[in-house]
Amino acid sequence: MKNADVHHPIFDEIADLARTLGHAHRLVLLRHIADGELAVEQLTQLSGIALANTSQHLQQLKRAGLVQTRRDGKRVLYRLADGPIENVLGALRSLANHRREQIRELIDDTVSRPDRLESISREELVRRMRNDEIVLLDVRPQEEYAAGHLPGAINIPVGELEERLAELPREKVIVAYCRGVRCVLSADALAILRARGRASRRFEGGFPEWLNSSLDADGMNYESG
Amino acid sequence: MKNADVHHPIFDEIADLARTLGHAHRLVLLRHIADGELAVEQLTQLSGIALANTSQHLQQLKRAGLVQTRRDGKRVLYRLADGPIENVLGALRSLANHRREQIRELIDDTVSRPDRLESISREELVRRMRNDEIVLLDVRPQEEYAAGHLPGAINIPVGELEERLAELPREKVIVAYCRGVRCVLSADALAILRARGRASRRFEGGFPEWLNSSLDADGMNYESG
DNA sequence: CAATTAATCAATCAATTCATTGAATGACTG
DNA sequence: CAGTCATTCAATGAATTGATTGATTAATTG
Numbered sequence A, B: 001m002k003n004a005d006v007h008h009p010i011f012d013e014i015a016d017l018a019r020t021l022g023h024a025h026r027l028v029l030l031r032h033i034a035d036g037e038l039a040v041e042q043l044t045q046l047s048g049i050a051l052a053n054t055s056q057h058l059q060q061l062k063r064a065g066l067v068q069t070r071r072d073g074k075r076v077l078y079r080l081a082d083g084p085i086e087n088v089l090g091a092l093r094s095l096a097n098h099r100r101e102q103i104r105e106l107i108d109d110t111v112s113r114p115d116r117l118e119s120i121s122r123e124e125l126v127r128r129m130r131n132d133e134i135v136l137l138d139v140r141p142q143e144e145y146a147a148g149h150l151p152g153a154i155n156i157p158v159g160e161l162e163e164r165l166a167e168l169p170r171e172k173v174i175v176a177y178c179r180g181v182r183c184v185l186s187a188d189a190l191a192i193l194r195a196r197g198r199a200s201r202r203f204e205g206g207f208p209e210w211l212n213s214s215l216d217a218d219g220m221n222y223e224s225g
Numbered sequence C: 001c002a003a004t005t006a007a008t009c010a011a012t013c014a015a016t017t018c019a020t021t022g023a024a025t026g027a028c029t030g
Numbered sequence D: 001c002a003g004t005c006a007t008t009c010a011a012t013g014a015a016t017t018g019a020t021t022g023a024t025t026a027a028t029t030g
Helices: A009-020 A024-034 A040-047 A051-063 A085-104 A122-130 A142-146 A185-195 A207-212 B009-020 B024-034 B040-047 B051-063 B085-109 B122-130 B142-146 B185-195 B207-212
Strands: A067-072 A075-080 A134-138 A173-177 A200-203 B067-072 B075-080 B134-138 B173-177 B200-203
Touching: A009 A051, A009 B009, A009 B024, A009 B085, A024 A040, A024 A051, A024 A075, A024 A085, A024 B009, A040 A051, A040 A075, A051 A067, A051 A075, A085 B009, A085 B085, A122 A134, A134 A200, A173 A185, A185 A200, B009 B051, B024 B040, B024 B051, B024 B075, B024 B085, B040 B051, B040 B075, B051 B067, B051 B075, B122 B134, B173 B185, B185 B200
Parallel strands: A134 A173, A173 A200, B134 B173, B173 B200
Antiparallel strands: A067 A075, B067 B075
């Protein structure tokens, strides 16, 4: 059986739809619209998107058949089109949550301190290093790394992270660490990594803490040089 | 107070997912992968996408967490990641179908503008008939059909379409045509076919136009009776 | 260990998308 | 009917994406 279906235009249409949903601004706008009919200016205020920009995103949504409009005096009110739009949004959202859960084993819809949310415990670190699921990233200056570091850690000082991103394997979760709980280097590193779409977390203990813990029982010794 | 939710990273993540689904090639690949684990080269064959291109699209899918891989010898096998991925695809598809119906209704209302989305060009028609991907449906009255019709076309006048739907193969895309651009019979036929869930399109040229074009060079002659 | 096969990477160019700006439309108001 | 308010349009440049090519890496075979 051949796959005539493969070139079926439905794929282009679905892709079109998906692409239209593929921008945070449009999702934000959709979400607000889903709560009820809103005018363009209200939407700009709710979303913080510039006026003309809002209008253009709205028109993309309209072109894709996701929203409809009607005029009320000088204002144009946007409402959700009928059809299973919220199903799609819900499905996407639950998929995104699922993915998040897998990355950080935590579902969280509220904004809270990223440091805590994204940190990884010593136990989990050990377990997942054994499974080769993660790669350790030491973001301290090269001298400190040379003086001793966690086993298997790659050293890329935070200042060089942007350019040297390619050195980090794409398929693994990156766990960044620096000196300890109060050290912000690893948090900065996380910001960069996330911005580039890399799955990453923070090891809340730094190298000094690691030294003081007796992980030798787990078969992991630190290297030093 | 500002709306903190609006800047919540979940929107970026959902947008990322949606954007990843926003390309027909990736949808096609996903669809095949959904049927079972497949290697890259198999996917290139099934989809007709060039090798390196296939690989790159697959990696986007992987980065978005939609597929996973494992190595088997020299081949890399792709499978669907777990999570409600098929829900998303299903929701998108049903939304796309819903949208199609709405477009179709719109077209029925305004015959002045022949639809572009759903029409099929002569070139595409010829190509896809060669590949046996489509079936041609002549919706004109029986007398007109008898006087001459497109090669291989089945004749079911629009009035009889509802009852005789079973005569049309379910697995092929149905391309309806009638007399020409201004003839509404084929648009009516589309409405009926779509309502019954049949993949269908319209051939924008009718039989007269076909006669006037020299497609004999393409190896397709019309029959006449 | 050279050759082969499968897949990915890197680099390039064309095409598309996005944000911003300022101008233009459409509808109400005095 | 000029003024204004709400929205859209048009045009620009920066950034991103997609397809193609050729090189490179990984695993297998002889």
